Amino acid sequence: MxxxxxxxxxxxxxxxxxxxxxxxxxxxxxxxxxxxxxxxxxxxxxxxxxxxxxxxxxxxxxxxxxxxxxxxxxxxxxxxxxxxxxxxxxxxxxxxxxxxxxxxxxxxxxxxxxxxxxxxxxxxxxxxxxxxxxxxxxxxxxxxxxxxxxxxxxxxxxxxxxxxxxxxxxxxxxxxxxxxxxxxxxxxxxxxxxxxxxxxxxxxxxxxxxxxxxxxxxxxxxxxxxxxxxxxxxxxxxxxxxxxxxxKTLGVRMDRHCANAERVVDELGRHPGVTEVYYPGLPDHAGHGVAKRQMRAFGGMVSFRVRGGEDAALKVCDRARVFTLGESLGGVESLIEHPGRMTHASAAGSPLEVPADLVRLSVGIESADDLVADLTGALER
Known part of the structure; x- marks a missing residue:
């Protein structure tokens, strides 16, 4: 069967x-x-x-x-x-x-x-x-x-x-x-x-x-x-x-990743220190309609740009505590990184270079309240 x-x-x-x-x-x-x-x-x-x-x-x-x-x-x-x-x-x-x-x-x-x-x-x-x-x-x-x-x-x-x-x-x-x-x-x-x-x-x-x-x-x-x-x-x-x-636990983990990411995106979208949020679950995302058609939900990955440029983005990465500063993604623990200096450093100077003020999050399955509080604190200090 x-x-x-x-x-x-x-x-x-x-x-x-x-x-x-x-x-x-x-x-x-x-x-x-x-x-x-x-x-x-x-x-x-x-x-x-x-x-x-x-x-x-x-x-x-x-x-x-x-x-x-x-x-x-x-x-x-x-x-x-x-x-x-x-x-x-x-x-x-x-x-x-x-x-x-x-x-x-x-x-x-x-x-x-x-x-x-x-x-x-x-x-x-x-x-x-x-x-x-x-x-x-x-x-x-x-x-x-x-x-x-x-x-x-x-x-x-x-x-x-x-x-x-x-x-x-x-x-x-x-x-x-x-x-x-x-x-x-x-x-x-x-x-x-x-x-x-x-x-x-x-x-x-x-x-x-x-x-x-x-x-x-x-x-x-x-x-x-x-x-x-x-x-x-x-x-x-x-x-x-x-x-x-x-x-074996992929389905239940992904449900939590997605739910937590939506909470984080909602907070980032209202924060004055954030100039742009990249997340396909946002109705104004250019690919939202396609994502809604071909995906069950919108995932646990979030990227955003920080007011104040590269220095401000680096400080956010350094100040986070629940979000661990590290490369990779998709684990149960939340990670934060600066793509321009870390995962995408090899693309520097090429047409694929990423914005210097960009921060990438892999939103884990911790308490959403703790994740939101951690990011809010990292952005406001």
Whole structure:
């Protein structure tokens, strides 16, 4: 019997009770190799844990179910997933369109690694579907989207962009890290590949680094699995187990993240020390209508600009106490950071440079009253 409910899938997909012991939690198969019954005779279908591992396999099956995909693949980090994907689908002379406000690590991968390998890239505002269409060339192999983007929370119409990609003979890749599959399922809207930093909301507890790809095409999944094994940047069994444990509570955590973020946004919108708030749940956000259509709720990420410029923004980051100053996002604890000096420093001086007065919040699941009081105090001192 199969179940379609998200929370049921998060707890059970790929995670049946252990056949030998009845253990409810997936065991950590902390092994590098497996005994074989004769040369070429695989006792259990496993030979070497770079190629496949039962704990990682459980995570990959669960990820595929949550994203309504055919195949999931788990990696050592989100950047390892991105690199493996690009070296599978692109080569010298190929062209990729990325967001005009892409995550700094993605920008760095394209501008300092893939560019030297001969892959051409172009940054285009992906909230403008027609601008993306105009940027497509015969050499374009992929349109790379983030929605919401990091850190400006721009929204891309996934269904519309999927049409552009199909018309141009390209793949649509969607980084779904900010939304998580609980809030948004890009494959059901026409995307070809979903990318995750599982470090973030999927893991959810700031205690594991990982990445994932989920696809809807079996052939592409087979090619990616070949490169995953060949390049070797796989998730280890303990990391896979931690991520699985985090996924079990993803739905209830995301509900709280979203509710707390809405409280924070409401307070920031009224504060005289804030000049602009970026959050797709705001009715005046440029992508609000699209976000409302393709997302269950609007997420736990918030960015805002501070009156007084960069110095004032840095002071807010320094004064916060409940919000921990740190990079990353998606954990149960709230984080605050200055993108221009931290996560997006690699984009400084480029067309993707972020505003110097910008502060980014990953709103956690603490008491909303405490979060609001902490930010209010940090803004007023």
């Amino acid at each position: 199969t179940f379609d409910g998200f929370d049921t899938q998060a707890i059970h997909a790929g995670q049946e009770a252990d056949a030998e012991t009845g253990a409810v939690a997936v065991p950590i198969y902390q092994t590098s190799t497996y005994a074989q019954d004769g040369v070429g005779g695989l006792r259990s279908g496993y030979e070497y844990s770079r190629t496949a591992n039962p704990t990682r396999g459980a995570l990959e099956e669960c990820l595929a179910a949550l994203e309504s995909g055919i195949r999931g693949l788990a990696f050592a980090s989100g950047m390892a997933a991105e690199d493996t994907l690009m070296r599978t689908i692109a080569g010298p002379g190929d062209h990729v369109i990325i967001p005009a406000d892409a995550y700094g690590g993605t920008f760095r991968l394209f501008s300092t690694v893939l560019e030297r390998w001969g892959v051409e890239w172009e940054a285009v505002p992906q909230s403008d579907t027609e601008a993306v269409r105009r940027a497509v060339r015969p050499e374009t192999v992929a349109i790379w989207a983030e929605t919401p983007t990091n850190p400006l929370l721009t929204i891309t119409d996934i269904e519309a962009l999927a049409g552009v990609a199909r018309d141009g003979g390209a793949l649509l890749v969607v980084d779904n890290t900010f939304a998580s599959p609980y809030l948004q399922r890009p494959l059901t809207l026409g995307a070809d590949v979903v990318v995750h930093s599982t470090t973030k909301y999927l893991g959810g507890h700031s205690d594991v680094v990982g990445g994932a790809l989920v696809v809807s095409d079996p052939d592409l999944g087979h090619r990616l699995a070949f490169h995953q094994n060949t390049m070797g940047a796989i998730a280890g069994p303990f990391d896979a187990w931690l991520t699985l444990r985090g996924i």
